[in-house]
Amino acid sequence: MNIAVVGLVHETNTFAPGRTDLHEFQSEWVQGNDAFLSRYTGTRTSMGGVIDVTSAYGLELSAGFYTSATPSGMITAETAEALMQRVVDSVNENADGLLVILHGAMVAEGISDLEGELLRRIRAKVGKRHPIACTLDLHANISVDMVELSDILVGYDTYPHVDVYERAVETVQLLVRMIRGEITPVRTCSRPNMLVVPQMMMTEEPGPMQEIMKRASLIEREDSVLNVTIAGGFPYSDVPEAGVSVVVTTDGDQELSDYYAEQLSRMFWDRRERFRFEALDPQAAAAMAFAKLAGPVILVEGSDNVGGGAPADATHVLAQLINPPKKSLIVIRDEAAVRAAHRLGIGGQFHERIGGKSDALHGLPVEVSGRVRLLGDGEYTHIGEYMTGQRASMGKTAVIEVDKLTVVLTELRTPPWDPGHLSSIGIRAQDYHVIVVKAAIAWKTAFGSICKSIIPVDSPGCCGSDLFALTYNHLSRPVFPFDL
Numbered sequence: 001m002n003i004a005v006v007g008l009v010h011e012t013n014t015f016a017p018g019r020t021d022l023h024e025f026q027s028e029w030v031q032g033n034d035a036f037l038s039r040y041t042g043t044r045t046s047m048g049g050v051i052d053v054t055s056a057y058g059l060e061l062s063a064g065f066y067t068s069a070t071p072s073g074m075i076t077a078e079t080a081e082a083l084m085q086r087v088v089d090s091v092n093e094n095a096d097g098l099l100v101i102l103h104g105a106m107v108a109e110g111i112s113d114l115e116g117e118l119l120r121r122i123r124a125k126v127g128k129r130h131p132i133a134c135t136l137d138l139h140a141n142i143s144v145d146m147v148e149l150s151d152i153l154v155g156y157d158t159y160p161h162v163d164v165y166e167r168a169v170e171t172v173q174l175l176v177r178m179i180r181g182e183i184t185p186v187r188t189c190s191r192p193n194m195l196v197v198p199q200m201m202m203t204e205e206p207g208p209m210q211e212i213m214k215r216a217s218l219i220e221r222e223d224s225v226l227n228v229t230i231a232g233g234f235p236y237s238d239v240p241e242a243g244v245s246v247v248v249t250t251d252g253d254q255e256l257s258d259y260y261a262e263q264l265s266r267m268f269w270d271r272r273e274r275f276r277f278e279a280l281d282p283q284a285a286a287a288m289a290f291a292k293l294a295g296p297v298i299l300v301e302g303s304d305n306v307g308g309g310a311p312a313d314a315t316h317v318l319a320q321l322i323n324p325p326k327k328s329l330i331v332i333r334d335e336a337a338v339r340a341a342h343r344l345g346i347g348g349q350f351h352e353r354i355g356g357k358s359d360a361l362h363g364l365p366v367e368v369s370g371r372v373r374l375l376g377d378g379e380y381t382h383i384g385e386y387m388t389g390q391r392a393s394m395g396k397t398a399v400i401e402v403d404k405l406t407v408v409l410t411e412l413r414t415p416p417w418d419p420g421h422l423s424s425i426g427i428r429a430q431d432y433h434v435i436v437v438k439a440a441i442a443w444k445t446a447f448g449s450i451c452k453s454i455i456p457v458d459s460p461g462c463c464g465s466d467l468f469a470l471t472y473n474h475l476s477r478p479v480f481p482f483d484l
Contacts, residue, residue: 001179002060003172004092005036005050007101008083008118009068011139013236013309014107015462015470016073017359022082024069027393031090036063043389046101046135049168057176064090066101070413071309080108088121097131097175098122100150101168104140105234105242112239112474116145123149133175135168137161138201139234142245147189151178153247155229157213159201160417160442162385174226185226187249188257190265192272194233194244194480197465198440199302199456200275201232208271212264219260224253230264236308236463240476244268272480277465279458286320286434294452295326295433303461304362304438306333307415315355315363316459317436322366324404326433331408331416338409341372341398348372350400354409361460370402378410380424386417386445397425406432416443 010020030039040047047066054061065086091098100122106114115134122132133152136142138159147153154171157163177183201209209232216228229247246268248261268275279302280288289297304314312333321328337354344350350372353365378394395411406427414421416437422429429435430450437443440463458465467481478484 001176002062002092002095003054003097003099003175004062004064004095005099005101006064006087006091007066007068008087008106009101009103010075011071011103011105011137011234011309012073012075012107013071013462014074014238015236016309017311017462018073020069020072020075020079022079024072025067025083028068030067031065033061033063036066043387044165045387045390046164046168048389049165050099050172053169053172059176062092062095064092070415071307072413073309075106075108075114077109080111080114084118084121087118088125091122091125093126093130097133097179098126099172099175100132100134102134102136104136104142104146104231105237107237107239113143113145113241116143116149119146119149131175131178133171135171136229136231138232139198140231141233141237141239141241141243142189142231142247143241144189147187147247151185152227152249153187153229154227155231157203159203159232160386160445162445164387170227183226184252185249186252186254186257187247188254188261190246190261192244192265192268193478193484194268194272194275195235195242195467196232196244196275197235197277197467198232198305198308199277199465202441208274212267215267216264224250224256225260226251228260228264235467238472238474240474242475243479276481279456279465282316282320282457282459285455285457286317289434289455290325292453296429296435296447296451297433297453297455298443298447298451299434299436300440300443300454300456301436301438301459302440302456303459303464305440305463306413306438307417307442308440308463310438310461310463311358311362312413312438313355313358313362314438314459314461315366317457318355318366319363321405321434321436324434327404327431328434329406329408329427329432330436331410331438333410333413335411338396338398338411341400341409342375342396344372346372346375354407361462368400368402368407370400372398373401374399374426376425378412380420382418383420384418384445386442392418392420399425399427415439416446419446421446
C-alpha cells in the first residue's frame with residue numbers, strides 16, 4: 001500500500017500588519033522522500049508521526065511538497081497560487097490514499113478559505129473517489145468545503161498542542177482502514193455560532209473547553225464513532241468560516257454523526273458566557289507581578305501573540321518594565337536593533353529605541369540603554385513536549401542587560417513554544433521574577449513547569465482579547481459575543 005503525504009500550514013491573522021509572501025515559507029520547505037525523512041524522522045511532529053506509522057505498517061511513503069510558515073498577516077495572492085500549485089503538482093495520484101497536513105485557518109488575498117480551495121484542486125487531480133484524510137489544528141476555521149472535499153478530518157485534541165504526533169498517527173490509521181474497505185467514513189460539521197479567544201481554549205485545566213473535550217473523548221469510545229474533532233477556531237481571521245466548529249466522523253452512520261455533532265455544538269452554546277475572558281491593562285499587570293513574593297511570574301501578553309500572527313514587537317508591556325524592582329525578561333523582535341547589537345559586539349554599550357516599528361497599534365519604540373551580554377544565530381531544536389525535535393530559528397539574536405531587565409532581541413518572529421527559545425542563548429528562565437511571553441496558551445510547554453503565577457495582560461494588538469476592538473467585515477453573523 002502506498003500513502004502519499006503533502007502539507008501546507010499557516011495560521012493567517014487578517015488583522016496583523018503586512019503581507020505574507022513566499023519568502024516566509026522558505027525555512028520549512030521540504031519535498032520528496034529523502035528530504036522528508038531526513039528532516040522529520042524521530043521528531044514528535046505530524047510529519048514524524050506519518051513516518052513512524054507508515055513504517056510500522058510496512059507501507060510505502062510518497063512524500064510530496066510540505067511547507068509551513070510562522071503565523072502572520074494575509075498571504076499574497078501570488079504566494080497562495082504558487083504554494084497551491086506546488087502542492088497539487090507534488091501529489092502522487094497513483095498512491096492508494098493521500099494525507100494532507102493543514103492548519104485550517106489560511107487566508108489569502110481573494111481566497112477566504114485557502115484550505116478548501118487547495119482540497120478542491122487536489123480533488124480535481126485525484127478524482128472524487130480517491131481517499132483523502134487531513135490533519136487540522138485546534139484553531140482551524142473549518143469550512144463546508146474542507147468537510148465535503150475530504151473523507152477524514154482529524155484535529156488536535158490539546159492546547160497547548162502536545163498531541164500533533166498522535167493525531168497524525170491516528171489519521172493515517174483511519175486512512176489505511178478506509179483504503180482496505182474496513183470503514184466507510186461519513187461526517188457532520190456543526191457550528192454553534194461562537195467566536196472564542198485562544199486563552200479560553202485551554203484543554204489541560206478545568207474549564208468549559210476541557211469539559212467539552214472530555215465528552216468528545218467519551219463519544220469516540222463508541223464502536224461506530226471514528227473521530228470527534230473539536231475546533232475552537234481562530235478569531236483573528238476575518239472570514240465567514242471563523243469560529244467554533246465540531247466535526248463528528250462515524251463508520252457509515254450519518255444519523256449518529258448528526259446527533260453527536262449537534263450535542264457537542266449545544267454544549268458550547270450552553271457554556272458561552274463561561275468562554276468570556278478578562279485581563280489586566282499593562283500597568284496594573286506589572287504592578288501585580290512585582291508585588292508577588294515568588295517567581296517566575298508570567299505576564300501573558302496575548303495581544304502580541306506570535307503564534308497568532310502578531311508582530312512580536314509590541315511595547316505596551318515593555319514600557320512598564322523599564323527600571324524594574326525585580327529581575328525581568330522580555331523578548332522583542334527588532335531587526336535593526338539586533339544588527340546594531342551585533343556591530344557593537346559582546347560587552348558593547350547598547351543605546352537604541354526598540355520595538356514598536358510594525359504599526360502604531362502595537363505601541364511606540366521604547367528607549368533602552370544597556371550592555372550587550374550575548375550574541376547568537378538563534379538556531380535551536382525543540383527539546384520540550386511540543387513538536388520535540390522540530391528545528392526553529394529566531395534569526396540573529398542579542399541579549400541586552402539593562403540593570404534588572406534583560407531584553408532578548410530577535411531578528412525573526414519566533415513563538416515561545418519551547419524551553420530552547422531561551423536555553424539556546426544561555427538564559428535560565430527560572431532566574432527571573434517576571435517573564436513576559438508573547439503568546440496565549442502555548443507558552444506553557446516552555447515555562448508551565450516553573451511558573452508560580454500567571455497574569456493575563458490585555459493591551460492593543462492584532463491578537464487582543466477584546467474582540468470588540470477589532471473591525472470585522474466578513475464574519476458570518478449573528479455570532480457570539482457580538483450579537484447573541
